[in-house]
Amino acid sequence: MLRIYNSLTRDKQEFIPIQAGKVGIYVCGMTVYDYCHLGHARVMVVFDTVVRYLRAAGYEVNYIRNITDIDDKIIQRASQKQQNYAALTAFFIDAMHEDAAKLNILSPDQEPLATAHIDEIVNMITSLVVRGYAYRPHSGDVYYRVRRFDRYGELGGVVVDDLRSGARIEPGNLKEDPLDFVLWKAAKPGEPSWASPWGEGRPGWHIECSAMSTHCLGNHFDIHAGGMDLRFPHHENEIAQAEAATGEKFVNLWMHNGFVEVNNEKMSKSLGNFSTIRELLKQDVDQPRMGEILRFMILGSHYRSPLSFTVAGLAAARSALTRIYLTLDKLDSVAPVPKAMALVDPAAVEFRAAMEDDFNTPDAMAALYTMVHDCNRALDQGRRNTAMQRAALLLGLGNILGILELEPRRFLAVASASTDTVLTPSGLTRSAVDELVKEREQARLQRDWARADVLREQLNAEGIVLEDDPKGGTRWRLL
Numbered sequence: 077m078l079r080i081y082n083s084l085t086r087d088k089q090e091f092i093p094i095q096a097g098k099v100g101i102y103v104c105g106m107t108v109y110d111y112c113h114l115g116h117a118r119v120m121v122v123f124d125t126v127v128r129y130l131r132a133a134g135y136e137v138n139y140i141r142n143i144t145d146i147d148d149k150i151i152q153r154a155s156q157k158q159q160n161y162a163a164l165t166a167f168f169i170d171a172m173h174e175d176a177a178k179l180n181i182l183s184p185d186q187e188p189l190a191t192a193h194i195d196e197i198v199n200m201i202t203s204l205v206v207r208g209y210a211y212r213p214h215s216g217d218v219y220y221r222v223r224r225f226d227r228y229g230e231l232g233g234v235v236v237d238d239l240r241s242g243a244r245i246e247p248g249n250l251k252e253d254p255l256d257f258v259l260w261k262a263a264k265p266g267e268p269s270w271a272s273p274w275g276e277g278r279p280g281w282h283i284e285c286s287a288m289s290t291h292c293l294g295n296h297f298d299i300h301a302g303g304m305d306l307r308f309p310h311h312e313n314e315i316a317q318a319e320a321a322t323g324e325k326f327v328n329l330w331m332h333n334g335f336v337e338v339n340n341e342k343m344s345k346s347l348g349n350f351s352t353i354r355e356l357l358k359q360d361v362d363q364p365r366m367g368e369i370l371r372f373m374i375l376g377s378h379y380r381s382p383l384s385f386t387v388a389g390l391a392a393a394r395s396a397l398t399r400i401y402l403t404l405d406k407l408d409s410v411a412p413v414p415k416a417m418a419l420v421d422p423a424a425v426e427f428r429a430a431m432e433d434d435f436n437t438p439d440a441m442a443a444l445y446t447m448v449h450d451c452n453r454a455l456d457q458g459r460r461n462t463a464m465q466r467a468a469l470l471l472g473l474g475n476i477l478g479i480l481e482l483e484p485r486r487f488l489a490v491a492s493a494s495t496d497t498v499l500t501p502s503g504l505t506r507s508a509v510d511e512l513v514k515e516r517e518q519a520r521l522q523r524d525w526a527r528a529d530v531l532r533e534q535l536n537a538e539g540i541v542l543e544d545d546p547k548g549g550t551r552w553r554l555l
Contacts, residue, residue: 078133078432080299081380083307083330084231088434093298094328098136100293101127102327104285104302104310105187107144108168109153111352112175114385115336115343119303121371122333122379122435124181125477126301129431132417132476140292141184143169145191147281151267161268162191175353178367180478188288190279194270196287197279200321201259201272209320213250216262216275222255225316231330232308257313259283282313286321289314295322301331333379339386351385359498365487369394372479375437387503394499395539397479398488400444400470402553403451405484407460407467412480416472423447427473437477444474488553500538509540513550516542 078091093099103123106116127139144150145165154161176183190197201218204210209225212218222228222236229236239255260283263269263276270278279287289300295318302311311330318326336343338351353370360366373393377383404410413419417428423443430439447470454463474480496505504512516531532542535552543551 079434080329080331081434083332086233089329091329093135094296097134098138099130099299100138100140100297101130101299101301102140102142102285102289102293102297103184103300104306105141105143106172107147107149108165108172109147109150110168111354112172113343113352114338114356115303116172117175117179117353117356117370118333118336118374118379118383120176120181121179121374121478123301123331124179125375125437126331126435127182128476128478129435137185138293139184140186140188140289142188142285142288143172143190144281144284145169145189146268146278171354175357178357178363179353179371180364180367180481182478186292188292190284190288191270193284193288193291194279196291197283198260198272200287200290200317201279201283203321204259204317207320209316210259211252212274213252215250216277217250217258218260218274219251219256220259220313220317221252222257222316223253225320228312228316230312231315232312234308234312257282257309259317282310283317285310286314286317286326290318290322290326295324295326297327299329299331300327301333304332304334307332331379334377334382336383336385338384340384343385356390359496362486362489365482368479368482368487369397372397375441375477375479378434378436378438380434387498391498391500391503398539400448400474400480401482401484401487403448404467404471404480405488406455407451407464410464410467410471412471412475413468414472416469417476419469421469423450423469424473427476431476440473440477444470447473500540502538504538509535509538509552513542513552517550520544 079088080091081088101123103119106112112120123139123141127137130137143165146161150161150165154164157164201210204220205212205218208221210218210220229239236255240253258280260272260274260277261280262274263278268278269276289297300311300314307330315326343351356370357363357366360369369390370393373385373390374383376389376393416424418424423446426446427440427443430436430443433439447466450466451463451470454460454466471480496507498505499509512531512535516528516535519525519527519531535542541553543553545551
């Protein structure tokens, strides 16, 4: 029985789809004015894994992840670059797809653009005006009446009166209430705009997702998801808009992944701890390999928990994956079991139980480690066929998480890694490991056996295995 934490009710609930055997899921995607960052990577990996699991469990999934291709940040960035906004967004959409592919992210079934759904947006705003939930002051903007929607604040856990106590109407603002938010923005000189019953303008950010999600999945669908930062006010406003416009329940279950922290601080540009996916991928000349390491690290934390990103954590993910691939490399070509999750094998049962408990990927990955142990034990005992069977199940379950899809020899080709690639939990780079190995070789040539032993122990503690040859040279590999 699959149980998922519902951010609206704040408890785990048995997942019962609206239509048996089918799931509609909408995830708030990227605003494309810059390269995707680590926070975007987490959103993509988390909900890609959710979709993979739902499909492995037998559901027919319709996965929607939108693209916001018009908003204030896009217009500002295009102006700074003296570039057409559409050319800017097209460039960063391509970049997003490239980054996603290296993280082994499956393409969503639909990827709607805000600018391609202006008609749906205008129709929803029109419905809100007709129903009295929206109004147009003489400015040409259209606003939503927050106080008209009785359940406003439920998702975010906020009280409207508390919000109002800290709000005020700026001079020249024509809103009826400081809490009201914009649905349609009147055109400004030089900005892109579209025709509407209220004159030329463009949509507000919140209305885009309400219109696109209901257009793609219907007025009432199963799951709406995104980052925790969107819970309030964006998703709160989506509920208010959609339910007021359609008169129907909007979404059954809300999912939100936790924030990303860098060295125990929330990731943000202002703190200078901001990393793009591209910057991280460039730490390895084989970027899909680095993408798998990054994906593995992300899945090592429960999706609702803060993700603490550190250099040591990334190196630990590399070391853990290396141990798995070293085991797979001992075997001939192994094909993953296609229906691995359906098996009654204890490891498959453990994996399934973890994933059905609100997609607990850390516990699911523990089941993978059990199979790695089983493989190595079977090999040590000369039971190669058993090891092959365990490896096939390992691959089948790993593929549900979107990992273990590279050839072992490719992943283990550490020699091709760039010199600044971090390889160990303490942060040793490939070049630093090379230097320590050379220092040990020199100690051996000088017959300084005590120093050589100290260096070997230091490297072993970092998960580096040394293989000395009779001529005094040394090869090394990750454990």
